[in-house]
Amino acid sequence: MKRTTLAIKIVLSALCALALACHGDREREAMSREIADLRTVAARLEYENGNMWQDIRVRIGDEPYIVVDTIGNKLSLRKGERALMEAIVSTGSGKLVEEKGGRKWIFTTPKGTFTVLGKERDPVWYKPDWAYVEDKLPIPPPNSQARMVRGILGKYALSIGGSYKIHGTPYKRFLGQSVSHGCIRLKDEDMETLYNQVALGTKVYIY
Amino acid sequence: MADSRPQTKTTRIMMLPILLVCAAITLSCNAGREAADTEKLRQERQLLLSRIETLREEQRFLRFEKELTGTDKHYLVLDTQKGVGSLRLGGRVLREFKLFLNECMRPEPTTPEDASSYVLPKGSVQIIALMKDPVWYVPDWFYLKEGKAPPPVNGSERLIRGPMGAYAIFFGGGFVIHGRPLQGAPRAPMQHACIILKDDDLRVVVSLLDKGSVAYVR
Numbered sequence: 001m002k003r004t005t006l007a008i009k010i011v012l013s014a015l016c017a018l019a020l021a022c023h024g025d026r027e028r029e030a031m032s033r034e035i036a037d038l039r040t041v042a043a044r045l046e047y048e049n050g051n052m053w054q055d056i057r058v059r060i061g062d063e064p065y066i067v068v069d070t071i072g073n074k075l076s077l078r079k080g081e082r083a084l085m086e087a088i089v090s091t092g093s094g095k096l097v098e099e100k101g102g103r104k105w106i107f108t109t110p111k112g113t114f115t116v117l118g119k120e121r122d123p124v125w126y127k128p129d130w131a132y133v134e135d136k137l138p139i140p141p142p143n144s145q146a147r148m149v150r151g152i153l154g155k156y157a158l159s160i161g162g163s164y165k166i167h168g169t170p171y172k173r174f175l176g177q178s179v180s181h182g183c184i185r186l187k188d189e190d191m192e193t194l195y196n197q198v199a200l201g202t203k204v205y206i207y
Numbered sequence: 208m209a210d211s212r213p214q215t216k217t218t219r220i221m222m223l224p225i226l227l228v229c230a231a232i233t234l235s236c237n238a239g240r241e242a243a244d245t246e247k248l249r250q251e252r253q254l255l256l257s258r259i260e261t262l263r264e265e266q267r268f269l270r271f272e273k274e275l276t277g278t279d280k281h282y283l284v285l286d287t288q289k290g291v292g293s294l295r296l297g298g299r300v301l302r303e304f305k306l307f308l309n310e311c312m313r314p315e316p317t318t319p320e321d322a323s324s325y326v327l328p329k330g331s332v333q334i335i336a337l338m339k340d341p342v343w344y345v346p347d348w349f350y351l352k353e354g355k356a357p358p359p360v361n362g363s364e365r366l367i368r369g370p371m372g373a374y375a376i377f378f379g380g381g382f383v384i385h386g387r388p389l390q391g392a393p394r395a396p397m398q399h400a401c402i403i404l405k406d407d408d409l410r411v412v413v414s415l416l417d418k419g420s421v422a423y424v425r
Contacts, residue, residue, distance in 0.1 A: 010227065010228055013228075015227070024238070024241050024242075024245065025241075027245065028241070028244060028245055028248060031245070031248040031249070031252060032248060034252060035248060035251055035252055035255060038252065038255040038256065038259060039255065041259055042255055042258050042259050042262060045259060045262035045263065045266060046262060048266060049262060049265050049266050049269055052266070052269040052270070052273055053269065055273060056269065056272055056273055056276050056298060059273075059276045059277045059298065060276055060277070060297075060298040060299060065299060067301050067302070069302065069411065071407065071410060071411055071414075072407060072411075078299070078300060080300075081300055083303075113279070113296075203299075205296060205299070205301055207301060207302075207411060207414065207415055
């Protein structure tokens, strides 16, 4: 009798162990199925996100662009999320020059979105009327050779429209200060790097 | 010979539990390995769930970014994980700046609502006001804490300039970006979620954003 009871107990215990093992197997199977589903979800999200990134990149374009901070007098050439170069600049002084005849000029750097419209080596500065008014000198005729000044714009210049340029300067000591007549001045070494990395059509964001 | 039959029968009967016990022992030997396998599966599941959450969050941000790409709108992206913010225009980064998180002085939260109001929101938020020289409206509890009677609700002594710096940008949901306290201004406890920016960065951000501009907090 005792033997039989013992045998029954052993059988029941063994059956319980088997049942638990079977339950563990089912739990693992269910989890494996869930993991497979989760892998599918993750793969789909990765695919969708990849496509969205691609769309965004296409819309923004992969070309470098120039950003000018007129408050901090800094320029950076950026591509995507990276800054390719950073430079200290001089931007517009905000100074007002008034001619006796009534013309007025305010030397501010324009803000907004611009485009590189021209690239020049050894640029020549066409000295405008305001430069003569500012220096209290007589204004020469528009075609006068006296208006053509070499060297003052450094070795390279980028035109961004409206007679505004990003150019080199001999006045390095003023870099970091708002002293220009509206153009953006860089030291020649930085200007050369910038000149070599941008093409016509490059966007320029000035704030 | 006659005695051997019942013995054989007994042996056979006893064989079944023995076999079962052997099976159980084998299974229990495997149990350790299976438990390890189960744990491995659980960990993989957890990793996948966390990866999916990250991907979903990334997707929400990409939708936001895609919507603004190519437009002429300025907006902010505030990455609180990296502590870096960026001012963008139509998808292009114009300026990057450091975010100073958890630097606001806060009153002890008295309710769970108080505590949750100090937590930065996630996702897209819209600017409801930009303010130059923002004033801090001193609340009742500040006076009570100092054992003073609160002045009238509209009393001018309740308005203090300086604790929020030179500029403040107020977002829907009580989230504020502001500057460091101006020199000589008290460090006032702020009852809102906040990010502090350096004055130079804040000045630029304020000059380019308007009421209605958006920011994405990651």
